[in-house]
Amino acid sequence: MGMNERSSVRNTPIEPAKSVETSDWLAELASSLDLVTRVTTRLRPDGLIEVVVSGLVVGYVEHVAPIFVALAGDRPGVAIEVAQRRTLRAAVDALRSHSDGRA
Known part of the structure; x- marks a missing residue:
C-alpha cells in the first residue's frame, strides 16, 4: 500500500509488434492492388478467363485442375500456352x- 497510483502507471506508448505475417500480408495486399489497377479479367461463357491489360486482350486463363494455364493471344483459337501456375493470380501475372x- 506504500505505492501510489502515479508510480505504477507508465507513460511510454506501447508499439504494436510488427510480425512477419503482418508485413507479408501488407506486401501481398499492395501487390494485389497493383495487379487490379492494371489488369481486368472477365469470365467468358466458354469457361475461359479473358485477361485485358490497358484495354487490350492479352490472353486467357484456363483452369485445368489443379493448375491454371496462361494462354497468350487476342483470340482463344490462336492463343499459345506461356505458363502453368498454381493460382489464378499467378497465371494472370504471367x-x-x-x-x-x-517473360
Whole structure:
C-alpha cells in the first residue's frame, strides 16, 4: 500500500509488434492492388478467363485442375500456352509479364 497510483502507471506508448505475417500480408495486399489497377479479367461463357491489360486482350486463363494455364493471344483459337501456375493470380501475372515482354 506504500505505492501510489502515479508510480505504477507508465507513460511510454506501447508499439504494436510488427510480425512477419503482418508485413507479408501488407506486401501481398499492395501487390494485389497493383495487379487490379492494371489488369481486368472477365469470365467468358466458354469457361475461359479473358485477361485485358490497358484495354487490350492479352490472353486467357484456363483452369485445368489443379493448375491454371496462361494462354497468350487476342483470340482463344490462336492463343499459345506461356505458363502453368498454381493460382489464378499467378497465371494472370504471367500473362501480364508476357504482354510486357518480360517473360
